[in-house]
Amino acid sequence: MPAPGTGDGTEPAWTKELLGSAGSGDSFALLRLPAGGASRLAGSAEDRILVLDGALSFPEADGEEPRLRRKGAYAALPPAGGADVTSAEGALALVLSGSRLGASAEDVFGPRGWQSTGPGQWSRLLLDVVPDENFDERVLGLAHFEPGSFAPRHPHRTAHRFLFLDGEADDEWVLPDGSRHTARRAAGDFVDYPFPVEHQTFSRTGCTLLFVHEALPTGA
Template sequence: MSDHDSIFSPARWEPATRDDGRRVPGVWVKRLLHAPGGDSFTVLRFERNAEHELAGSPDGRILVLEGDIAIPDRAGVTIRHHAGAYCAVPDDGGGVSSPSGCLVLLVTGARLGAPGDGVFDPGGWLESGPGQWFRLLSDDVTFDERVVGLSYFEPGSFSPRHSHRTAHRVLFLDGEADDEIVFPDGTRRTARRAGGDFVDYPYPIEHQCFSRTGCTILFVHEPLDPA
């Protein structure tokens, strides 16, 4: 299981670089996960007016966590997106910039859902249980394969023990939660999660969560090769 704690903190950032190895002024990265042939997760912090060419497929998505980012569309018109935007990566791997500085999550992979603004806004959330809400960004109706979405735990809410038939990647965006993990051999481990923690749960895994404070998470389920 791969964990990264406190990824929003000012520590342990690396300078972003171009394909030729040159440093990109004002842009910093933390690489969370790179699965060959699968999903990859990278956090980037842009200083004010910094620019960077984002590598990756146009199927990739940029989730704006703080600030704003300016991305050119197919017609070459630059559109400014604010926190809560879920944006497509430029088709040509072109440059993006941040007029006021920003923190973004870059996810590359297939079937990540349609772009849109305001994913943290009140509309579009559904209740999944007492004190628990979710908003899907992309889904498979059986919940057995690709699912991408947001989940919100009200303070004091609890997610009962459950299993997943896919790889399960979670980024805690805010708040705290106690996460009990049950491994196939019956071993249990409880971890305190907080905003900025990224967890890559391997398959198979079971877990249950309790949040005293409430929390918001991004979850990405990726189908695994049964072989």
């Protein structure tokens, strides 16, 4: 859909909702700006924007000058009053709403902050938590699979949400009735697995994805 705040006479910016929050929980939406494009965005102290490609500019706080943010930048959205997000060269970004999305960072795809999670697998959390095998709280981060790496079947006491950013992977998930399903995932695929789905992932080519484990309501 055309993004809000685009002017007449220029190529419009576009937005695509991947997951709506209906006022609570997670919200994911893609924002695509053409070269020279603009859109007006408003957020809250908890909302974030992740630049996936290209570069865009916007102020992060009232009275702040617009600042250029390139691929990998992870920043708070403009305040509730709104601000123009512009791009001289064109950009693709992910707009996220939800609780505890983590502090801003200049380049989440850079070499810093990644931890080994298994043979050929790396992750970088975007919020300050220490998960273990019993972890059942909210967690947001990036995962990278090197070519040929495999994550064996495992459960989480959370819902699973994935946006595949590059590469390909074969994903198998198992429903509570024991039925198995498989799919080839590639850049641009968005997956939302409810609890208590189990899954495993194998990547021949290597891949990078954004993941959110959404905590279950108390008592679930």
